[in-house]
Amino acid sequence: MTLPDSSRGEYRRARREGRPASGLLLRNVRPLGGSAVDVLVRDGRIAALGAGLPATGPLRVEDGAGALLLPGLVEGHTHLDKTTWGSPWYVNDVGPALADRIDNERAWRARTGHDAGAHARALALAFLRNGVTRIRSHVDIDTDAGLRHLEGLLAVREELAGRVDIQLVAFPQSGLLVRPGTAELLDTALAAGADVLGGLDPSAIDRDPVRSLDTLFGLADRHGKPVDIHLHEPGELGAFTLELILDRVQALGMQGRAVVSHAFCLGAVDERRLHGLLGRLAGLDVALLTTAPPSRPVPALRACRQAGVTLFGGNDGIRDTWTPYGEPDMLARAMLIGLRNDLRRDEEILWAFDCVSAAAARACGFADYGLEPGARADLVLVDASCVAEAVARRAPRRLVIAGGNVVARDGRDAPA
Amino acid sequence: MTLPDSSRGEYRRARREGRPASGLLLRNVRPLGGSAVDVLVRDGRIAALGAGLPATGPLRVEDGAGALLLPGLVEGHTHLDKTTWGSPWYVNDVGPALADRIDNERAWRARTGHDAGAHARALALAFLRNGVTRIRSHVDIDTDAGLRHLEGLLAVREELAGRVDIQLVAFPQSGLLVRPGTAELLDTALAAGADVLGGLDPSAIDRDPVRSLDTLFGLADRHGKPVDIHLHEPGELGAFTLELILDRVQALGMQGRAVVSHAFCLGAVDERRLHGLLGRLAGLDVALLTTAPPSRPVPALRACRQAGVTLFGGNDGIRDTWTPYGEPDMLARAMLIGLRNDLRRDEEILWAFDCVSAAAARACGFADYGLEPGARADLVLVDASCVAEAVARRAPRRLVIAGGNVVARDGRDAPA
Numbered sequence: 069m070t071l072p073d074s075s076r077g078e079y080r081r082a083r084r085e086g087r088p089a090s091g092l093l094l095r096n097v098r099p100l101g102g103s104a105v106d107v108l109v110r111d112g113r114i115a116a117l118g119a120g121l122p123a124t125g126p127l128r129v130e131d132g133a134g135a136l137l138l139p140g141l142v143e144g145h146t147h148l149d150k151t152t153w154g155s156p157w158y159v160n161d162v163g164p165a166l167a168d169r170i171d172n173e174r175a176w177r178a179r180t181g182h183d184a185g186a187h188a189r190a191l192a193l194a195f196l197r198n199g200v201t202r203i204r205s206h207v208d209i210d211t212d213a214g215l216r217h218l219e220g221l222l223a224v225r226e227e228l229a230g231r232v233d234i235q236l237v238a239f240p241q242s243g244l245l246v247r248p249g250t251a252e253l254l255d256t257a258l259a260a261g262a263d264v265l266g267g268l269d270p271s272a273i274d275r276d277p278v279r280s281l282d283t284l285f286g287l288a289d290r291h292g293k294p295v296d297i298h299l300h301e302p303g304e305l306g307a308f309t310l311e312l313i314l315d316r317v318q319a320l321g322m323q324g325r326a327v328v329s330h331a332f333c334l335g336a337v338d339e340r341r342l343h344g345l346l347g348r349l350a351g352l353d354v355a356l357l358t359t360a361p362p363s364r365p366v367p368a369l370r371a372c373r374q375a376g377v378t379l380f381g382g383n384d385g386i387r388d389t390w391t392p393y394g395e396p397d398m399l400a401r402a403m404l405i406g407l408r409n410d411l412r413r414d415e416e417i418l419w420a421f422d423c424v425s426a427a428a429a430r431a432c433g434f435a436d437y438g439l440e441p442g443a444r445a446d447l448v449l450v451d452a453s454c455v456a457e458a459v460a461r462r463a464p465r466r467l468v469i470a471g472g473n474v475v476a477r478d479g480r481d482a483p484a
Numbered sequence: 485m486t487l488p489d490s491s492r493g494e495y496r497r498a499r500r501e502g503r504p505a506s507g508l509l510l511r512n513v514r515p516l517g518g519s520a521v522d523v524l525v526r527d528g529r530i531a532a533l534g535a536g537l538p539a540t541g542p543l544r545v546e547d548g549a550g551a552l553l554l555p556g557l558v559e560g561h562t563h564l565d566k567t568t569w570g571s572p573w574y575v576n577d578v579g580p581a582l583a584d585r586i587d588n589e590r591a592w593r594a595r596t597g598h599d600a601g602a603h604a605r606a607l608a609l610a611f612l613r614n615g616v617t618r619i620r621s622h623v624d625i626d627t628d629a630g631l632r633h634l635e636g637l638l639a640v641r642e643e644l645a646g647r648v649d650i651q652l653v654a655f656p657q658s659g660l661l662v663r664p665g666t667a668e669l670l671d672t673a674l675a676a677g678a679d680v681l682g683g684l685d686p687s688a689i690d691r692d693p694v695r696s697l698d699t700l701f702g703l704a705d706r707h708g709k710p711v712d713i714h715l716h717e718p719g720e721l722g723a724f725t726l727e728l729i730l731d732r733v734q735a736l737g738m739q740g741r742a743v744v745s746h747a748f749c750l751g752a753v754d755e756r757r758l759h760g761l762l763g764r765l766a767g768l769d770v771a772l773l774t775t776a777p778p779s780r781p782v783p784a785l786r787a788c789r790q791a792g793v794t795l796f797g798g799n800d801g802i803r804d805t806w807t808p809y810g811e812p813d814m815l816a817r818a819m820l821i822g823l824r825n826d827l828r829r830d831e832e833i834l835w836a837f838d839c840v841s842a843a844a845a846r847a848c849g850f851a852d853y854g855l856e857p858g859a860r861a862d863l864v865l866v867d868a869s870c871v872a873e874a875v876a877r878r879a880p881r882r883l884v885i886a887g888g889n890v891v892a893r894d895g896r897d898a899p900a
Contacts, residue, residue: 157873160829362778363826391828392876393819403809407820410779412807413576457573460808 091115092472093123094447097132099439101454104134109445112230112472116441130474132449135466136458139439140201140446141398142428145296145329145357145382148188148205148224148234149217152387153396155187160392166273166300170242173389174212184208185220191386192224195396196232197476199448199465202434203232204296204382206239206266209257211249218257225261231470233444235432237296239266244283245274251283258291267297271309278312285316294325294433296357299333302365306333310345317352327431329357329382335365346375355431358423359384359401360408369409369419380431381405381423398424399450402459414456421455445472507531508888509539510863513548515855517870520550525861528646528888532857546890548865551882552874555855556617556862557814558844561712561745561773561798564604564621564640564650565633568803569812571603576808582689582716586658589805590628600624601636607802608640611812612648613892615864615881618850619648620712620798622655622682625673627665634673647886649860651848653712655682660699661690667699674707683713687725694728701732710741710849712773715749718781722749726761733768743847745773745798751781762791771847774839775800775817776824785825785835796847797821797839814840815866818875830872837871861888 091110098104099117106121107114123129150173152158162172176182188205195203207221218238225234238257240250244267258265265288270280288295301309310333317326328349334342334356349356355378356367372379381401386394405411406420429437436444449467452458468476476482507526514520515533522537523530539545566589568574578588592598604621611619623637634654641650654673656666660683674681681704686696704711717725726749733742744765750758750772765772771794772783788795797817802810821827822836845853852860865883868874884892892898 157869159870160872161831162829164828360778361826362776362820362824387876392830392833392872393823395877404778404823407809408778410777412580413578414808415577417808453573454575456576456808460803461811 092128092130092445092469092474093121094130094132094137094469096134097137097449098134099137101136107137107447109447109469109472112445113436114439114441114443114445117439130467132467135449136452136454136463137439138199138448138450138455138458139425139437139443140448140468140470141199141424142380142432142434142437143195143200143203143382143396143398144380144424144428144432145359145384146203146205147208147385147388148191148203149184149207149221150385150388150390151187151191152389153187153194154190158387158389158392160389162389169390174210174242176389178212183220184217185224188221189224189227191396192228192232192234193481196228196468196470197465197479197481198397198399199450199468200396200398201232201446201468201470202235202429202432202437204235204237204264204432206237206241206296206298207262208241209238209250209253210240210242211247211253212242214253215257215260218260218262222261231473231475233434235263235434236261237264237266238262239298240268243268243273245276245280251287254287255291258287258293262293264294264296265291267295269299269301269309270297270312271305272301277309281312281316285320285322288322289320294327295322296327296329298329299331301333303333303336306331307337307341307345310334311348314348314352314354317354324353325433326352326354327357328354330359331356331367332364334367342371343375346371346377350376353378355380357382357431358405360405362404362408366408369405369411369423373419378427378431379423380428381420382428397462399459399462403462406459414454417456417459421459446470508544508546508861508885508890509537510546510548510553510885512550513553513865514550515553517552523553523861523863525863525885525888528861529852530855530857530859530861533855546883548883551865552868552870552879553855554615554864554866554871554874555841555853555859556864556884556886557615557840558796558848558850558853559611559616559619559798559812559814560796560840560844560848561775561800562619562621563624563801563804564607564619565600565623565637566801566804566806567603567607568805569603569610570606574803574805574808576805578805585806590626590658592805594628599636600633601640604637605640605643607812608644608648608650609897612644612884612886613881613895613897614813614815615866615884616812616814617648617862617884617886618651618845618848618853620651620653620680620848622653622657622712622714623678624657625654625666625669626656626658627663627669628658630669631673631676634676634678638677647889647891649850651679651850652677653680653682654678655714656684659684659689661692661696667703670703674703674709679709681707681709681711683711685715685717685725686713686728687721688717693725697728697732701736701738704738705736710743711738712743712745714745715747717749719749719752722747723753723757723761726750727764730764730768730770733770740769741849742768742770743773744770746775747772747783748780750783758787759791762787762793766792769794771796773798773847774821776821778820778824782824785821785827785839789835794843794847795839796844797836798844813878815875815878819878822875830870833872833875837875862886
């Protein structure tokens with residue numbers, strides 16, 4: 069990799085003009101396992117990458133010691149507001165049905181006064197220590213809690229801006245039509261700053277997919293916001309609902325601004341049906357989010373790539389009333405995606421890494437992403453020889469830089 | 485838990501007779517999350533458990549500080565001889581078929597002179613630091629390598645005796661009938677000290693299930709050794725081979741001395757067929773080993789428990805030419821078993837823990853196992869409130885005691 073002329077020019081100009089070359093010079097790192105380079109960071113962005121960049125002026129210099137350099141990792145789907153992170157162990161005694169889990173959570177929150185903002189903040193900072201600098205989080209909106217969780221999360225989003233870039237999805241966890249008043253709350257949530265409109269099982273939960281989706285897409289269209297719809301519905305039911313979703317993406321011209329999360333149905337329909345649906349998803353640039361759960365059918369990563377469908381990764385809930393599992397580590401999630409899709413060759417494991425980095429940034433619309441000049445300087449140094457090793461070993465994060473600032477070292481917050 | 489009278493009596497007698505109460509007193513630990521007790525260890529065994537045991541004489545006293553106490557963990561199925569543990573990253577560029585992987589490994593070992601003993605030792609010690617004190621390891625026996633891997637592993641088994649208890653399975657990884665001369669090598673291996681006779685896909689690999697199984701069971705019977713057969717064969721083919729295996733267990737009276745590893749077929753046959761096979765497995769006390777792979781059908785833990793079939797857990801290969809994944813940590817494997825079987829309630833996660841502890845010890849025939857007086861003092865202290873938390877969080881091991889000796893603290897070898 070060589071220093072691009074434009075960056076080099078700007079860098080020289082700053083020196084010529086006697087401006088302090090303030091910023092950070094990261095020496096001797098291997099971008100995605102390539103040859104060793106230095107990375108020059110200025111004003112929170114990557115200014116240049118190249119061998120032997122000069123350290124001039126009051127630059128802070130960090131020795132990368134040949135570590136693997138990754139871009140800041142991306143969490144494509146979590147529920148920061150639900151986590152018990154930072155609390156004592158939550159003893160799970162919940163029934164097995166989706167409705168059991170939804171009802172239990174709502175009751176638990178009412179009973180315990182769970183402070184969504186405080187837990188979300190703790191979890192987001194734990195993500196950051198593991199090199200995650202962009203997070204899409206769904207936030208429950210329901211007629212019991214109103215906008216309380218969103219308000220907590222909006223404050224966290226603002227506090228952590230510049231370190232972790234948080235997108236908030238207004239999510240009707242208890243259903244949209246089945247709980248009257250929810251659509252109005254979602255409307256308010258979008259006006260109040262939610263970035264994306266969420267949805268949930270228009271057939272299985274809302275029991276009226278057409279009216280549910282028309283309501284949802286109507287809101288999204290009015291606010292000019294993208295959608296991200298949880299679709300747990302199995303087999304042909306899910307495939308049917310998916311078609312209804314795609315019809316509306318097409319009708320409203322929302323190409324590139326719609327995500328279907330989970331889409332378990334795509335792991336259960338037959339080959340021919342799958343290819344038809346993947347073809348339509350690719351044509352409409354609708355992305356799929358997977359957590360790669362080992363116990364459910366999932367959209368196959370190989371088939372999605374072949375069809376040109378963006379599949380990206382997320383943890384879903386982390387240690388909440390739904391699940392005791394999970395950790396704020398996107399390399400661990402990439403490992404699970406690799407295991408679920410039986411990716412063993414190094415070159416295949418790169419696909420799993422793509423799910424928690426570039427593909428996730430693209431699908432969620434996180435701007436200025438990557439390891440190129442001009443991108444936000446979100447840089448992660450990892451003790452591993454290559455990306456495949458980093459994923460398979462969930463290799464320790466040696467250094468995390470967010471927006472050009474060193475924020476964590478060896479899993480601990482770095483002093484400002 | 486109270487101090488059993490017999491132990492208390494013996495303990496008092498020792499004190500009365502002025503014998504030094506040599507041993508170790510572990511204070512304030514919570515066995516499997518129960519009430520806090522002390523554990524007295526003498527001569528490498530648990531002598532007593534109870535509240536407020538007296539510390540008399542030259543006892544070494546360890547403060548457990550209320551930590552969760554687990555029995556030493558059990559690895560029920562790994563391949564210590566195959567690992568690249570302790571070597572630089574192995575770049576995986578192997579084809580997808582089973583035969584590709586078998587051939588690639590044999591060629592790689594011939595090319596690199598892989599020292600099975602040295603890598604096995606490094607991996608076994610890494611297991612021990614994570615609280616694993618019993619390991620069943622398959623060891624490749626083939627007409628290229630002969631008994632070389634077994635010889636290396638026998639030396640490791642002897643060196644680590646008293647710390648990690650290693651069972652060795654003589655395993656025809658390249659096939660039994662298809663590589664003439666292998667049966668004779670297995671015969672020699674059993675005479676040389678292999679504990680168990682292994683097998684591999686009598687239909688899919690050996691192409692003649694009856695002759696393959698007759699050869700295998702003939703050898704096992706002659707040596708009076710148990711069997712542990714890898715059965716990757718899918719669906720009805722695997723179910724057919726499984727029946728042939730069960731016929732021979734029955735005919736030879738090998739109840740309680742046979743394990744079928746993987747048994748993917750049991751995750752693919754229909755409900756009625758499954759129940760028939762599970763009923764027969766339970767009746768013949770044949771145990772099943774699972775790694776709970778997310779990308780393959782697996783025997784369901786819930787169904788096995790309901791049918792009275794022992795299902796236990798193992799990692800299979802860890803970072804070898806087959807797979808880049810895996811780590812020497814049975815709590816991590818229990819977590820994957822939990823995820824694969826969608827175990828979310830605390831009480832269900834105990835089932836996953838059982839797979840890497842008591843059930844594995846029972847299936848493999850590891851003696852003197854558990855947290856009862858008389859058992860070998862293999863004790864693991866974990867920073868977690870309960871077993872479910874330890875599994876879901878892969879909680880750090882604070883202290884590992886093997887055969888009554890402290891062997892590791894916070895993941896590092898403890899000084900002798």
